[in-house]
Amino acid sequence: SRRWAKAMAIVKEVEEKCETPIGKLRQVADAMAIDMHAGLASEGGSELKMIISYVDNLPSGNEEGLFYALDLGGTNFRVLRVHLGGREKGVISQEFEEVSIPPHLMTGSSHELFDYIAQALAKFVATESEDSHPLPSRKREIGFTFSFPVRQLSIASGTLIKWTKGFSIEDAVILPNFFCETNLCSNCSFQLIMTLRVYGLAVCFLMARVGQDVVGELTKALDRVGLDMHVAALVNDTIGTLARGRFYDPDVVAAVILGTGTNAAYVERTQAIPKWHSPVPKSGEMVINTEWGNFRSSHIPLTEYDHALDVESLNPGEQIFEKTISGMYLGEIVRRVLLRMAEEASFFGDNVPEKLRLPFILRTPVMSSMHHDTSPDLKIVDGKLKDVLEITHTSLKMRKVVVSLCEIVATRGARLSAGGIYSILKKIGRDTLKGDGEPRKAVIALDGGLFEHYTKFRTCMESTLQELVGEKVGKDIVIEHSNDGSGIGAALLAASHSKYL
Numbered sequence: 001s002r003r004w005a006k007a008m009a010i011v012k013e014v015e016e017k018c019e020t021p022i023g024k025l026r027q028v029a030d031a032m033a034i035d036m037h038a039g040l041a042s043e044g045g046s047e048l049k050m051i052i053s054y055v056d057n058l059p060s061g062n063e064e065g066l067f068y069a070l071d072l073g074g075t076n077f078r079v080l081r082v083h084l085g086g087r088e089k090g091v092i093s094q095e096f097e098e099v100s101i102p103p104h105l106m107t108g109s110s111h112e113l114f115d116y117i118a119q120a121l122a123k124f125v126a127t128e129s130e131d132s133h134p135l136p137s138r139k140r141e142i143g144f145t146f147s148f149p150v151r152q153l154s155i156a157s158g159t160l161i162k163w164t165k166g167f168s169i170e171d172a173v174i175l176p177n178f179f180c181e182t183n184l185c186s187n188c189s190f191q192l193i194m195t196l197r198v199y200g201l202a203v204c205f206l207m208a209r210v211g212q213d214v215v216g217e218l219t220k221a222l223d224r225v226g227l228d229m230h231v232a233a234l235v236n237d238t239i240g241t242l243a244r245g246r247f248y249d250p251d252v253v254a255a256v257i258l259g260t261g262t263n264a265a266y267v268e269r270t271q272a273i274p275k276w277h278s279p280v281p282k283s284g285e286m287v288i289n290t291e292w293g294n295f296r297s298s299h300i301p302l303t304e305y306d307h308a309l310d311v312e313s314l315n316p317g318e319q320i321f322e323k324t325i326s327g328m329y330l331g332e333i334v335r336r337v338l339l340r341m342a343e344e345a346s347f348f349g350d351n352v353p354e355k356l357r358l359p360f361i362l363r364t365p366v367m368s369s370m371h372h373d374t375s376p377d378l379k380i381v382d383g384k385l386k387d388v389l390e391i392t393h394t395s396l397k398m399r400k401v402v403v404s405l406c407e408i409v410a411t412r413g414a415r416l417s418a419g420g421i422y423s424i425l426k427k428i429g430r431d432t433l434k435g436d437g438e439p440r441k442a443v444i445a446l447d448g449g450l451f452e453h454y455t456k457f458r459t460c461m462e463s464t465l466q467e468l469v470g471e472k473v474g475k476d477i478v479i480e481h482s483n484d485g486s487g488i489g490a491a492l493l494a495a496s497h498s499k500y501l
């Protein structure tokens with residue numbers, strides 16, 4: 001029929017606009033490598049911030065002792081403790097506790113937030129076993145994962161960077177955090193300083209003053225609760241993931257997060273960082289936090305749906321790479337196409353399903369389960385359309401179209417992520433066999449819910465990376481899951497940057 005043909009034309013157009021042939025991916029990677037150079041050359045020289053992490057000494061696996069970590073800024077707030085036994089014994093034990101922050105802290109004062117965190121930490125420290133107490137001459141040391149944009153001042157200090165213009169209230173800035181998985185902010189174990197309803201969904205925000213030294217705030221709070229701890233490292237989740245990867249495997253060269261958002265960090269030679277004016281560290285290396293989510297380029301294939309999503313987002317014009325790749329957005333892109341098909345081609349019948357009009361109602365985990373439906377009659381797709389969108393009576397033919405849309409959107413995201421990784425390999429000269437042609441293993445540590453759970457996304461990303469580097473080099477490029485790097489990694493970095501070394 002005419003309607004069906006119109007719907008198929010919409011799908012076909014999306015498919016064409018989302019195409020990522022290998023030549024295009026190479027252009028994306030080249031453009032990103034150029035931006036990385038520019039970001040390393042000068043502060044503000046590129047939309048890739050290429051933040052100097054001050055991590056010049058990644059864990060080697062020889063670390064010993066008891067170290068703590070605080071992980072704030074992911075889906076959960078957690079405190080962790082790791083007991084390290086050196087080269088021989090490795091990680092002797094690790095414990096963690098998830099802490100939820102009650103809604104009555106919705107006061108907008110970061111003072112109270114940090115007090116709450118310090119108290120939770122003090123409770124956790126009190127459960128330390130007798131035989132693992134530090135020597136009387138030593139303070140306990142802690143790594144702090146703070147996954148918000150921070151301008152690092154040293155390994156253990158940094159100030160908050162303003163993220164989104166227009167979200168400024170007096171001297172405060174609101175940093176959009178994430179879309180609650182539960183839709184119920186009272187359920188989410190995050191710092192409920194403030195919640196706003198956007199698109200009918202609860203969005204949590206962390207409120208903090210721009211320019212505030214986050215470690216200073218934490219240290220003051222630790223003092224107030226009488227906890228004598230030394231904050232040895234302030235990092236973000238990407239750096240933590242890199243550290244955890246390196247602890248277990250010396251061949252790890254970079255880390256990538258594919259979760260609600262996306263980011264990457266890698267090990268750079270200090271010589272290749274013109275904006276680094278301080279003395280060259282002993283290792284000659286420096287970990288760079290690329291903040292690649294903010295990458296943009298005319299080579300990134302974008303559709304009208306992407307443009308509309310961006311314009312209506314909390315941070316229009318920013319995080320363009322992230323908006324085509326990460327878990328927060330993939331399902332939303334699919335929803336937007338389905339809505340157009342319903343409106344212009346009556347794809348779901350004469351009426352447009354009302355639920356389909358709600359931004360962010362189609363979440364990436366739902367998209368993923370539809371995409372992985374292997375039942376002959378696509379039962380799961382049928383169920384999800386009913387449960388999530390209240391769309392009943394779909395034909396198998398229609399459900400197949402829904403699956404193919406998931407495939408189109410996920411494939412573009414996965415291939416672009418591979419392009420990003422390839423760009424980092426190019427930047428550090430690991431994309432080709434060098435000189436004598438001796439193979440050298442290069443491992444990339446990956447973490448995040450999207451990578452972990454969206455199998456088709458992950459396998460597509462991995463095979464695209466192999467395609468980009470080619471068979472010869474491909475044998476030595478390994479993707480490794482660095483599980484829970486954002487927490488453990490910070491404890492490991494506290495160890496490798498211990499003041500008692």
Ligand code: ADP
Pocket residue numbers: 073074075178258259260261326327328364365366368369447448449450453454
């Ligand atoms: P965060 O990025 O907030 O630290 P995670 O790394 O756990 O948290 O990633 C959570 C994100 O991963 C979710 O927002 C979602 O987009 C994605 N995700 C989680 N589960 C799945 C799934 N089954 N399929 C696809 N994506 C998923």
Ligand code: MG
Pocket residue numbers: 073074075237259448486
């Ligand atoms: Mg995380």
